[in-house]
Amino acid sequence: MVPYRTLMGSSDSTLPCFLSSGAITKSNQALFLHAYPYDGLMFETGAECVTCKVKKPARSKHCGVCNDCVHRFDHHCIWVNNCVGAFNIKYFLAYLFTLTSMAFSIAGLTAAFLIQVVLLSNLMQGHYTDVHGEEHPVDASFLIQHLFLTFPRIVFMLGFVVLLSIILASYFCFILYLVMTNQMSNEWFKPSRFKHRSYRNIYSRGVWSNMVEIARPLTSHIKKRR
Ligand SMILES: [Zn+2]
Ligand SMILES: [Zn+2]
Secondary structure, three states, X not given: OOOHHHHHHOOOOOHHHHOOOXXXXXXXXXXXXXXXXXXXXXXXXOOEOOOOOOEOOXXXXXXXXXXXXXXXXXXXXXXXXXXXXXOOHHHHHHHHHHHHHHHHHHHHHHHHHHHHHHHHOOHHHOEEEOOOOXXXXXXXXXXXXXXXXXXXXXXXXXXXXXHHHHHHHHHHHXXXXXXXXXXXXXXXXXXXXXXXOOOOOOOOOOHHHHXXXXXOOXXXXXHHHO
């Protein structure tokens, strides 16, 4: 596992891909075993991973792709080709934020270019003749058709980037919500929580503390010092 201090000191944009998410091995399992209490519903006391034979700390899960149990497992991301867990989720969040910002910036620049073309060519003051020979002032639908026929690649790209921006922003907001409520995607989607109507998230300690926990992941060692 990459040492904790190294994780905290790194700042490369490829961090979610290459940094350890928090792999649990027999030699370091004591570091994670008492970081979180077992809720007795999603995480049972004394559970052992059938694959790596380590004692499973609460909130951990075995990843079949990485072949490791991961501390505070979120999900295995095929996008960054790595697990997202306790130690790299903050970089994953930053990565998502930069991607979303970039998509919005490209959409904004492309839209600004098309608006500039419309304004400079005085298109909105023009008229067009329809198939029946009737003359109409330029409206929004004519304008979109005209732009699509004149700049097909640019208009198509704008539509694609706008769609991408919406998807990325929605996913970023979802991950941010999970961070603020101290939940991982793995826990959010676990069906066992929905079978128990009395389920309560015992890991949330308030929005600010939950966000600090992302920047400074809990281990048994850090928890004992509190
Ligand atoms: Zn395992
Ligand atoms: Zn994985």
